[in-house]
Amino acid sequence: MSVVEQSDRPGFIARMRDTDIWYSFVRNRIVMLAAFITIVIFLGALFAPLVAPHNPFDLASLSLMDSLVPPAWMEESDPRYLLGTDDQGRDILSAIIYGARISLAVGFASVAFAAVLGISLGLLAGYLGGRTDAIIMRIADVQLTFPSILIALLIDGSVRGIFGGQFSREDSAFYVLVLSIGLSFWVQYARTVRSSTLVEKNKEYVQAARLIGLHPIKIMLRHVLPNVTGPVLVIATINLALAIITEATLSFLGVGIPSTQPSLGTLIRIGNDFLFSGEWWITIFPGIALAVLALAINLLGDWLRDVLNPRLR
Amino acid sequence: MLAFTIRRLIQSIGVMLVVSLIAFVMFRFVGDPVDQMVGLETTIEEREILREQLGLNDATPVQFLRFVGNAIQGDFGVSYQFKRPVATILGERMPATLELAFVSAILALVAGIPMGVYTALRRESVLSKLFLMISLIGVSLPTFLIGILFIFLFAVVFQILPSFGRGEIVDLGWWRTGLLTSSGLKALILPSITLALFQMTLIMRLVRSEMLEVLRTDYIKFCQARGLRSRSVNFGHALKNTLVPVITIAGLQIGSLIAFAIITETVFQWPGMGLLFLQAVQNVDIPIMAAYLLLIAFLFVMINMAVDMLYVVVDPRIRIGGGEE
Numbered sequence: 001m002s003v004v005e006q007s008d009r010p011g012f013i014a015r016m017r018d019t020d021i022w023y024s025f026v027r028n029r030i031v032m033l034a035a036f037i038t039i040v041i042f043l044g045a046l047f048a049p050l051v052a053p054h055n056p057f058d059l060a061s062l063s064l065m066d067s068l069v070p071p072a073w074m075e076e077s078d079p080r081y082l083l084g085t086d087d088q089g090r091d092i093l094s095a096i097i098y099g100a101r102i103s104l105a106v107g108f109a110s111v112a113f114a115a116v117l118g119i120s121l122g123l124l125a126g127y128l129g130g131r132t133d134a135i136i137m138r139i140a141d142v143q144l145t146f147p148s149i150l151i152a153l154l155i156d157g158s159v160r161g162i163f164g165g166q167f168s169r170e171d172s173a174f175y176v177l178v179l180s181i182g183l184s185f186w187v188q189y190a191r192t193v194r195s196s197t198l199v200e201k202n203k204e205y206v207q208a209a210r211l212i213g214l215h216p217i218k219i220m221l222r223h224v225l226p227n228v229t230g231p232v233l234v235i236a237t238i239n240l241a242l243a244i245i246t247e248a249t250l251s252f253l254g255v256g257i258p259s260t261q262p263s264l265g266t267l268i269r270i271g272n273d274f275l276f277s278g279e280w281w282i283t284i285f286p287g288i289a290l291a292v293l294a295l296a297i298n299l300l301g302d303w304l305r306d307v308l309n310p311r312l313r
Numbered sequence: 314m315l316a317f318t319i320r321r322l323i324q325s326i327g328v329m330l331v332v333s334l335i336a337f338v339m340f341r342f343v344g345d346p347v348d349q350m351v352g353l354e355t356t357i358e359e360r361e362i363l364r365e366q367l368g369l370n371d372a373t374p375v376q377f378l379r380f381v382g383n384a385i386q387g388d389f390g391v392s393y394q395f396k397r398p399v400a401t402i403l404g405e406r407m408p409a410t411l412e413l414a415f416v417s418a419i420l421a422l423v424a425g426i427p428m429g430v431y432t433a434l435r436r437e438s439v440l441s442k443l444f445l446m447i448s449l450i451g452v453s454l455p456t457f458l459i460g461i462l463f464i465f466l467f468a469v470v471f472q473i474l475p476s477f478g479r480g481e482i483v484d485l486g487w488w489r490t491g492l493l494t495s496s497g498l499k500a501l502i503l504p505s506i507t508l509a510l511f512q513m514t515l516i517m518r519l520v521r522s523e524m525l526e527v528l529r530t531d532y533i534k535f536c537q538a539r540g541l542r543s544r545s546v547n548f549g550h551a552l553k554n555t556l557v558p559v560i561t562i563a564g565l566q567i568g569s570l571i572a573f574a575i576i577t578e579t580v581f582q583w584p585g586m587g588l589l590f591l592q593a594v595q596n597v598d599i600p601i602m603a604a605y606l607l608l609i610a611f612l613f614v615m616i617n618m619a620v621d622m623l624y625v626v627v628d629p630r631i632r633i634g635g636g637e638e
């Protein structure tokens with residue numbers, strides 16, 4: 001009551017610290033740990049050339065003499081390679097940092113692609129209704145009956161069948177992956193956005209915009225879109241972990257990123273061949289990195305969903 | 314009830330038609346079927362003759378109808394890799410996948426439901442927290458990673474279980490089973506647990522949240538007030554009412570079990586349909602991909618229908634509501 005005279009508005013940080021989200025964040029130690037791990041991995045991946053002790057892609061620096069060196073705390077190890085090296089003499093730690101970079105890039109790109117596609121189709125279906133709605137949502141229904149990994153595999157196979165001869169694996173793998181993962185994830189966004197669009201469409205501000213004769217596309221983008229994007233953020237966070245896992249799975253299955261520029265999944269696949277000959281570190285360390293990354297993002301996504309969902313309060 | 318069944322049947326046929334259209338487009342337009350069948354030295358005239366024989370010069374709708382007609386009769390063409398009929402290859406591989414999926418489904422139910430009930434009844438116990446933590450890990454860890462960890466632990470470090478293949482197979486004529494030999498059963502342990510883990514955590518979490526909801530209702534409190542034994546309250550009254558969503562999810566998950574078997578089969582080199590499909594994707598063997606897609610779609614549609622029918626049997630409320638519709 002008495003703060004009315006207070007003229008200076010509190011700064012951004014001060015306002016953030018006053019929110020429910022911040023309160024729930026500070027109270028929850030596990031979420032704080034997950035956020036910390038996520039940020040560390042993000043920064044490590046972003047500044048990989050500065051952080052990584054070696055450049056695993058610099059063929060000149062690789063030496064077969066250094067291949068299959070065990071981690072630093074084991075016998076016959078080399079202090080230069082903290083987590084050991086693989087069969088080509090690449091430093092595992094550096095390969096993980098660079099691999100996380102590729103995994104995250106694929107993850108972000110495919111989530112962005114899925115979100116843009118899903119939001120556009122959801123807006124169109126919800127706003128236009130009628131036959132457009134029916135066609136889009138029936139496609140969504142059919143797609144939803146199948147697990148996304150199966151759809152990603154099918155798209156991956158078809159795309160490589162169509163464009164197979166024209167581009168090399170190295171150049172196209174990234175885009176093929178983003179396309180297949182993105183196309184297998186769009187349904188959730190479309191359904192969510194469609195249902196909120198159906199509600200927003202009948203509100204007065206949309207009717208007013210329609211009355212003054214704005215173009216439907218402008219109404220959708222400028223008026224409806226900002227009001228339906230809230231839940232999309234939560235889906236995107238949870239999807240990021242799922243996209244990273246899907247990328248790793250596809251790469252592990254041998255239809256993803258090739259081994260010249262390995263992602264986390266590719267590293268695990270390479271190492272899998274050495275599991276029986278005793279060189280367990282090649283596959284186990286990238287595996288742990290992938291698991292920790294997915295778990296941390298999942299925890300953040302779950303927390304975000306709980307905090308932003310007013311029904312659970 | 315009859316109207317409901319017929320409506321679901323028409324929907325299912327619609328879904329199957331859409332999927333077969335996709336499969337047909339893949340089959341016909343991804344890569345040239347003729348190029349895949351003939352060698353380099355085949356002349357253009359010979360290719361034209363083959364094209365005519367295969368009916369590839371007919372109008373597209375005619376080709377689609379023929380494709381659907383052949384598919385219904387179980388003819389999916391010839392695999393580009395193996396040069397054998399796709400249906401035969403799939404038939405050989407199917408028992409392995411079905412056995413794996415079946416055992417995993419049983420495992421997931423037998424372990425998941427009691428764990429869910431336990432974590433709901435004893436929310437504060439250490440064991441409950443342990444179960445919940447395992448379930449979080451089970452949801453976050455990719456299937457292939459769990460498989461590799463299992464192989465590392467049980468096949469490499471302890472060397473007590475085989476890490477690949479099906480073990481000894483008994484040929485029953487129409488079904489080649491690994492369930493009758495000890496090596497076959499041993500080979501089944503790791504893959505089935507790997508495949509079951511995700512479904513198990515899903516079922517456990519579902520049973521737990523449903524139980525918590527039901528335990529809060531008035532009729533459970535009334536049962537307790539009447540002095541019924543807690544076992545009969547918890548299992549006879551509470552658990553029974555959680556079963557509808559559990560049946561739905563468990564039913565739908567059988568389909569995903571078969572699809573996720575692709576990953577498990579690859580990790581453990583299990584000679585099933587999933588491994589076959591993956592090799593087809595790697596080598597762009599479109600007939601196998603198309604046939605597998607249709608087969609999985611058919612399974613999903615059948616399971617969906619069965620689940621809907623089961624609802625009506627389990628939950629009398631739906632029976633009455635369905636009649637009014």
